[in-house]
Amino acid sequence: MGEFDLIKRYFDRPELRPGAAMALGPGDDCALLQVPSKHQLSISSDTFVADVHFLTDMAADQIAQRCLAASVSDLAAMGATPAWFNLCLTLPSANAAWVSCFSDGLATQAQACAISLAGGDTTRGPLTISIHAMGLVPTGEAITRSGAQIDDVIMVSGSLGDSAAGLQIIQQGDTTHPLSKRYWNPTPRIKLGQWLRHKASACLDVSDGLIQDLGHILSASGCGADIQLQDLPLSAALLANVSPSQAQDFALSGGEDFELCFTLPAHLVAVAQAYSLSQNLPLTAIGRTSAELGCRIWNEDKGLVTARQGYQHF
């Protein structure tokens, strides 16, 4: 199958256009996308390299779902509504069965996130997937990393550490375990991100591990943090599969849970807890920002477990 047949057949399907309308979609030199008035376009790019960002021998539909979810998660973290994405696909060969399966997974995730495929590029080479996700946010309302204030409450959605444990379970051969699914099918917190506009002072998605990512908020906002280890949200599935200390380790530095970590003025915590109940989505307070720089992690008897100087550039 030639490059153009492959694009037409697998990437120009109505199932891949469940999101915002396009003045012109795939097929011409460019797509044409209309940004509604009083909105900004938020755009985020991610490259996923086989055996670095995903396991090559995972099913192609699982790879597609994971890559698109990870990209859309960046839109969620800014409070943007997903609209369009571009897909740059580098494939070792034009394997129709693999591409067909990839396209189905992509369509499943595109529908879950209501995002439309606008275009892309298809080339031959080592398996690499690059996604450029675009969202819409009312002008000036995006939630950045730099707005945290001293004495804000630090909160996270869902549970942490599941994805890291899931990757281990997949490597042992079980791709259907609930924790495995948290690795290959993470849930971008799109609705939560939008709800947090005008409420959260700073927000990001946890892709590199809570401590490292929280460090980005702290350095961008010029404050420090105190985190209570016993307050980290750990799922029953995680605790049933690994030791308590391994679970905490995964939660602090495992990464790729794609939950939102945000700072909230203390007077809004009750509102967030009510929202959490109404959405059946845990939102857990794990600590506070402080004037003292760095990130300190405390255990139950108030002993200092570790202190980190937050953000590291390299």
Ligand code: ADP
């Ligand atoms: P050009 O050579 O003009 O850059 P291409 O031949 O690379 O264009 O692509 C032709 C059309 O197919 C473009 O509209 C492009 O956006 C679309 N396209 C190519 N690869 C993909 C893909 N993997 N997914 C979606 N659209 C794609």
Ligand code: MG
């Ligand atoms: Mg062209």
